[in-house]
Amino acid sequence: MKLTLKIWRQKNADTKGSLQTYPIDGIDGDMSFLEMLDVLNEELIEKGEEPVVFDHDCREGICGSCSLQIDGRPHGPERHTTTCQLHMRHFNDGDTVIVEPFRATAFPVIKDLMVDRSSFDRIQQAGGYVSVNTSGNTIDANATPVEKDNADEAFNSATCIGCGACVAACVNASAMLFTSAKVSQFALLPQGEVEATRRVLNMVEQMDKEGFGACSNTGACFIECPKDISLENIARINREYLKASAEG
């Protein structure tokens, strides 16, 4: 398979970037999108040029490192798929593919396609935990039964991999799906209830401080989310926020 790649190249955070064109040949349908970029990088190194920098690690769709806006969509055209799990068989011979970094003011570019998503970490540091000591003894795990539905729902929210596709897809670069998933996970469990008020207020405050946009319920985040995190989380965080504001 032969492709024309248009890839965003940017030396570092302080310089301006632009799209560069790279023709590439010999692409096999069984390759993942990142393996295709590996092939390109090997060619660039051979030619004495600098390889394209992008984030990736586990390459099995769970670590959330990989990103990339491929042809105008985060993680490319397939639903419920991270870039590392996107295979080249979904492209056609002769296609032109545009590859850009995830764009958001809160995700500044580090180099080429690599962005800084530490804003997500700071949102979680603001309250995404249960304040329980991790050493020593606690009560028996089965002392507090949790309704299966709530446990499953909490699990579903907790499967967010923090890749940032929701922000990248959103017309407002809003981080509400991410933040709401993190708030929901605890809101649904008895262990998380005690600190619910403080948690939601602090996490939303941090989210705003990081410069993400406001949610306007376009639903793009949910469509592009590789892990199918539901929009109900956003309703839940709104609810939790209103409740917390009324109390506090």
Add this chain to the structure above:
Amino acid sequence: MGKLSASIAKKVAMALSGLFLVLFLAQHFTINFTSVFSEETFNSWSHFMGHNYIVQFIFQPILIFGVVFHFVMGIVLELKNNKARKISYKSYKGNSNSTWASRNMIISGAVILAFLGLHFYDFWVPEIVHKYVESNPEDAFRYYTELVQKFESPVRTGIYVLAFVLLMFHLWHGFASSFQTMGWNNKYSKAVKGFTKLYAIIIPLGFIVIALYHHFFNQIPH
């Protein structure tokens, strides 16, 4: 409720003011619609609205505040959202994951606002001048004629139709969205969503029908 500085608070304020305007729209539509079948009813209802003290001095200011608030908050959020992505994508396939209406509330909103300006110029300003500046005597039968005269112009009728098409888009997304923003997402949500979509089409379409009806079928001599 907490400070309006948080994005969620702003969104909730947007949703509440929007819902209020949706209610107002239903009331406005009901009165206008009477003009299609009964000149008399239309005149008497309009007269009531125009001269009832509660409507005039309590509801009307609240409505004006609601409109201005919805509009100002919309601009504030839009500015915040624009700042959240300073460098835009070279390639952005928004249609593959969301509707045009949902992504362009500011555009549909701005057109509706411009139309509101025209609407004020057409009806509200003359009405205020008529009543409070010139202090004309009460005339309970003038409303219907005034209405029909306005729809004589094809340009004005065209603008009117266009504005309501955009209102359709605005409501299509906004009405349902307000429930989500207020945290209301449960087993009834599907039914409510269906209702909001129906509402988003029927009400603006009704306004358009009224306008076209008066424009094409109801030209009274001057």
Add this chain to the structure above:
Amino acid sequence: MSILDSKIPEGPLAEKWTNHKNNINLVNPANKRNIDVIVVGTGLAGGSAAATLAELGYNVKTFCYQDSPRRAHSIAAQGGINASKNYQGDGDSDYRLFYDTVKGGDYRSREGNVYRLAEVSANIIDQCVAQGVPFAREYGGLLDNRSFGGVLVSRTFYAKGQTGQQLLLGAYAAMNRQINRGKIEAFNRHEMLDLVLIDGKARGIIARDLVTGELERHSAHAVVIASGGYGNVFFLSTNAMGSNVTASWKIHKKGAYFANPCYTQIHPTCIPVSGDHQSKLTLMSESLRNDGRIWVPKKKEDAEAIRQGKLKPTELSEDERDYYLERRYPSFGNLVPRDVASRAAKERCDAGFGVNKTGEAVFLDFASAIKRYGKEQAVMHGNHNPSEEEVTKLGKEVVANKYGNLFEMYEKIVDANPYETPMMIYPAVHYTMGGIWVDYNLQSTIPGCYVTGEANFSDHGANRLGASALMQGLADGYFILPYTIGDYLADDIRTGKIATDQPEFEEAEKNVRERLEKLINNKGSKSVDDIHKRLGKIMWNKCGMSRNAKGLKEAITEIRELREQFWNEVKVPGSMDEMNPELEKAGRVADFLELGELFAKDALHREESCGGHFREEYQTDEGEAMRDDENFMYVAAWEYNGEPSEAVLHKEQLEYDYIEVKTRSYK
């Protein structure tokens, strides 16, 4: 005879840990404020240790090469975590978990450590639930369990196929709490490139900020290495692309002994290699073996025809198929431990029965499970005479419920529907039981340098059982290290802050800088990946699932030559002072090229077959592994001495007082 002191406490097995905790030194809470600890790696072992140490009051600095601690590769663990809770009432106990682990490890692990692991395992579950980890539950609201390979009880706690993710997010959340309190300072996108020793004690590290390229000095009173395993020495493995041995190797070169490097776990159910472009391998959960049947064609011609695409697997009748695990191991069947299943697959493929285009794959077939479940369901629905279509439809629904996400993942990668045609699988490198030698306190042979999780060698012997890695990582981090490190740090309460302008720091930084400069300025012609792939081929072919003296000797020579070639011909583009992933990779591959040789040397010296280490010369007539307890019941700990080939062997004899040493049999 040995200079290695494992410091196993005295007393009966079940009381060792309690006695030890009661007798070790503690650090007063007020003094903890004056003590700094560095933790390298933020997976389950590192993240949990960092959180707990910070909570106790120490000042913690964490380092990880990822952009966030939450992305460490623990996140990819699928199946579950063992704990001897005995919630199912099926006779589980600390002793039974201990027994299973020691037996599963082929009697090459330390009794005291393993018993302690079993002892704290229940506490891990309590702890994680308290933190809000959403484990799977039953309708009654209580925790659910599943069973795993190689054991006879149901003790595995899980969160669908994402247990590692949920546990890591739990540890990360605990870290976040401490970051918010200012007790942890997290250095993400940072890589540790050397350990700094002052007066023989670990006193700090040299780290590179991967974004700016700057070299930084960080001092501490103790350094904890929790940087995971070294499976990527094989290039292709189920490890993350960035997983590396660098932190472990650096401390090895500074004096920490490296134990049992040849013990590698090859996981039997991975998606086969599809071509030369392949960058990593993907694991399919072991749970698939509960219902999938593994087979290859009986006749070579059929295998050949399948390879060429002329014959479909579904066209072969039952008697034309060889369910080789059921044939060889009638009692455990498809659920034999990982090492056994992997070797059997390799044996069939080597004999010419492989079923994909490369000849390196076997079938994992769900057709009979679909039929069995379908019939059950039909009867449950009151249909006692269902048609074949009805059975298939109902059966597929059951299978989809159990393994839906795995089937989807398989289809995404391979582009074949496993409901219709059998899956193809092949073993792949998955976990390394070997690692830095540590004593009972998890301290390496360098005072003040502790090693936890997969990076140490301690608990799994020569083979690890499923769902035990998560247990070990969290046991080390939450419950063991935070106590044992206090024993050492108690002497440091008056030391005060350690200055980073000391000559030792200067020297270490200079060495790191020179090495990086050498890589950047080399201007060779071979890319890092090119050399890494070649190293991987040598390792896989000669130090892989089965090994022999001749191959291992060749491997040692070839790796040495490749290392020379690397330093002469490697090409690293870009500069040192910027984000440069090629430079990062080059440094890691340079270390793998040294470790690989030690690996082969260790495998060559161990003239027996045990667990994941299978020497062709040492097998029974039926092809089963043959241990030599008389001569090799010891931990081989290697001391660095200039070159991997010069490494000095130290033996820690293993003693089994509470368990009878037997031949492992799953027949």
